[in-house]
Amino acid sequence: MKKILIIGANGQIGSELIAALRGKYGAGNVVGFDLREPKEEQKKAGPFEVGDASKKEVLAAALDRHSIDTVFHLVALLSATGEKDPDLCWTLNMGSLKNVLDLAREKKLQVFWPSSIAAFGPATPKVKTPQETVMAPTTMYGVTKVAGELMCQYYKLKWGVDVRSVRYPGLISWKTPPGGGTTDYAVAIFYEALQKGSYECFVGQKTILPMMYMPDAIRGIMELMEAPKEKIKVNTSYNLAAISFSAQELADVVKKKVPGFSCSFKPDARQKIADSWPQSIDDSAARADWGWKHEYGLEKMADDMLENLKKKFGKK
Ligand SMILES: NC(=O)c1ccc[n+]([C@@H]2O[C@H](COP(=O)([O-])OP(=O)(O)OC[C@H]3O[C@@H](n4cnc5c(N)ncnc54)[C@H](O)[C@@H]3O)[C@@H](O)[C@H]2O)c1
Known part of the structure; x- marks a missing residue:
């Protein structure tokens, strides 16, 4: 063991x-x-x-x-x-x-x-x-x-x-708040949708970044660590991808699921960081070498986030 x-x-x-x-x-x-x-x-x-x-x-x-x-x-x-x-x-x-x-x-x-x-x-x-x-x-x-x-x-x-x-990529989760990254807006939007009914997003609406839901992120690295040594062919780090969406697309999905929610966009210093990063990732090496596969798309992730955060905040 x-x-x-x-x-x-x-x-x-x-x-x-x-x-x-x-x-x-x-x-x-x-x-x-x-x-x-x-x-x-x-x-x-x-x-x-x-x-x-x-x-x-x-x-x-x-x-x-x-x-x-x-x-x-x-x-x-x-x-x-x-x-x-x-x-x-x-x-x-x-x-x-x-x-x-x-x-x-x-x-x-x-x-x-x-x-x-x-x-x-x-x-x-x-x-x-x-x-x-x-x-x-x-x-x-x-x-x-x-x-x-x-x-x-x-x-x-x-x-x-x-x-x-x-x-x-940016990780989205509901158990523990994120620790000061550029993709934190993709978590904060869910918290504030339920707590305030509105959110001011710190990147612009057209900003597209690669993201992943935490259960996929956790399962992925557990599988990577269990994989036979000879399957690990990349000596640096494997590209790993799941979902890519714009800040506007995310806001639209939350709006659909939280009645009355509104989102505004006010880019701050983090916009420059977001603009320097990719929009989507080719992770075919991870998929071929050790069988990486994500399970959560945008809708499924949003449903799970909202369901769990509602329980966390004691809301129906
Ligand atoms: N969260 C994401 O979206 C994301 C995306 C890409 C990569 N990563 C990487 O994953 C790793 C973990 O990220 P996270 O989001 O969980 O970070 P986090 O900031 O939420 O957690 C880091 C933890 O490290 C602890 N820590 C800080 N300094 C320490 C020290 N000197 N000794 C012991 N503990 C210390 C902090 O108390 C904290 O609990 C990091 O390497 C990060 O770069 C995270």
Whole structure:
């Protein structure tokens, strides 16, 4: 049985991944790790360590204490927050990844680390962005994703570290709020539709970005980590895609499902970041190599989001 450490377990992805992995491998075999204290219910659900992933010795002790063989490393400063503090974005994103890769080399760990569509830039083809293409991002977050991908490839080729990765699109979920990314509007619109009946979107209505619903995102990386080693042919990160839609199309779908909802558009600094990213992604390599397949389209995702958020807010 695997013994897993999730670093960044309280975040948008980690808080859902931890439950899914515990369901599969048993609560005692999946340890959470985060800088922030977990919620009470999380503390009761299974082992959890509070610590700083920038400190290699702290990570090493947690790995030893729980005899860990598999790590999901999810710590990062995201795109919008990263532009507010580019120095911290570089130091945290690269430093913590280097710690994890060094420890993986030493202790023979399997590692998952997510890249992002932010690894692409304005010179990248925007539609059906290929697996192999121009990678020249203009945000510090994107720079750390390209550098991180190359770092993972280096550790794999030089030292045989089994590190696997995907370039996630924007992730939409209802359990834990997103952590300061450029695609956060695609989550906020659902919250505010139910809580206020209106939403002011921070990108323009024609902005199209690739997105994915969280259940697909979680299942995808669990399948990637389970795939036989010889099936993993991309040494950097796999393109991964599900749905692409404009901000207007999203607003129209929400309007159809939430009577009286209205959406206005007031682009802010995040528009420039959105404009530098692809609109859709060619993920045929992930589909061919390890069988990636998404399940949620725009309508199905919106129905599920609204149903769960209504329950969360105690609404009918
Ligand atoms: N959410 C998305 O839409 C998306 C899209 C593409 C890629 N990704 C990538 O997925 C990963 C996880 O993203 P997320 O959205 O869950 O992020 P998040 O910001 O929601 O969560 C990150 C977690 O890391 C923790 N953390 C921060 N600094 C730490 C430190 N020094 N030590 C220990 N823990 C620390 C935070 O407390 C937080 O709980 C990141 O690498 C991100 O770049 C996310």
